[in-house]
Structure formats: C-alpha cells, structure tokens
Amino acid sequence: MTTMRTFDESMLIADLERLPGQLRVAFAAACAERQMPAYRRVEAMDGREVPDALERALEEVWSDPGLAQDRGALEQRIEELMALIPQEEGFQQSWTQEVTNAQNAGMSAVYALRAKLAGEAQEAVWAARVAYEALDNFVINSENIDTNKPGEERRVLAHPLVQAELARQHRDLDELDAGKQDPAALIARLRDRARAEAASFFGPPP
Numbered sequence: 001m002t003t004m005r006t007f008d009e010s011m012l013i014a015d016l017e018r019l020p021g022q023l024r025v026a027f028a029a030a031c032a033e034r035q036m037p038a039y040r041r042v043e044a045m046d047g048r049e050v051p052d053a054l055e056r057a058l059e060e061v062w063s064d065p066g067l068a069q070d071r072g073a074l075e076q077r078i079e080e081l082m083a084l085i086p087q088e089e090g091f092q093q094s095w096t097q098e099v100t101n102a103q104n105a106g107m108s109a110v111y112a113l114r115a116k117l118a119g120e121a122q123e124a125v126w127a128a129r130v131a132y133e134a135l136d137n138f139v140i141n142s143e144n145i146d147t148n149k150p151g152e153e154r155r156v157l158a159h160p161l162v163q164a165e166l167a168r169q170h171r172d173l174d175e176l177d178a179g180k181q182d183p184a185a186l187i188a189r190l191r192d193r194a195r196a197e198a199a200s201f202f203g204p205p206p
Helices: 009-017 021-033 036-042 053-063 071-082 097-118 121-142 152-158 160-178 183-200
Strands: none
Touching (some): 009 121, 021 053, 021 097, 053 097, 121 152, 160 183
C-alpha cells in the first residue's frame, strides 16, 4: 500500500538546511519551473511592458544558482518583479482559476530569487509550499470540494496531482542530497526535468 505524503514544513527545512546554498536555490527554482506554463498563459493579459521579465529572472537563477554577490541589486529587482505577479486589485481581466495559477507560479519564482539572496532554507520551503498549495486550490475548485465536510481535506491531499508534486519535491531533495559532489550536472538535470514535468503540473495537457 502506497503511503500518502503530506507537506511537512519543519522536516523540509531540516532537509534543506543540510544542503549547500546553491542546491537550496535549485530546489526552489524547480518548484517554480513546474508552474511556469500557468504564468506564461496569463502574463500578457494585463498589458505589462515587460511580460517575460520574471521568466528571464528564473532562467538566470538556473544559470547561476549561487548566492547573490550584490544583495542590494537583487532586492531591488525582486521588488520590481513582484509588480509583475497578478493581483486581484487592479487586474484588468476577469479573475479566474488560470490567473490564480499564474499568481502562484510568480510567487514561487520570487521565492527562488529570495533564496538566492542568502541561501535561506525557509525561502526555498515557501517556494515548495506555494507549489503544493497551488494544486490544493486547483483540486478544490476544479472538483468543487467542500473542505468543511468530514474527510474532504484528506480527499484533496490524496488527489493524484497533489501527491505527484509532493513526491517530486521529495525526489528532488533526495537527489540533491546525494549529488552534492557534482552540483552543476545535478542542477542542469533538475532544470530539464522540471521543464518537462511542467506540461502536466495541473494535469495532462488538453
């Protein structure tokens, strides 16, 4: 019988704190990368002048996951990128599930950038939590689940999409822990796999 995974923030922090800073950043970037198609689908809807800025920032994280040398410049850039994440107030189009998914993708990407500031495990954990909660929200809304009813929260947690992401996070952590001696190759493999898995993050493509 397969064990149902849960999101255990304290355990995740402990696991990430055993890793070097750049591998914590890579873990966060993978959580964000799997969500990025949702961001791409919405990013042009709001009429922003630089709709791909957040994606380019995430690509730079993959290229150089080491800790930031100029913290002030990165902090300023993060502040600018936050303005590119959809917010209900001021959003020009109807707020839909797709926009919520894009918002979560943007937040995970920003947490990956924040992890790069100082390699903090907590920032990487928040990137993972947003990915988990994005699927939790998606399942509740797409299947019209009332979590106030007995057993329904467990039903959401047991959903294949939620369990798949939790399994991916555990897998990534295990591989990062085992591959500390060859980080460059490991990070490249993590990036490529996250991009491939992004197509089915919210389920099979139509």
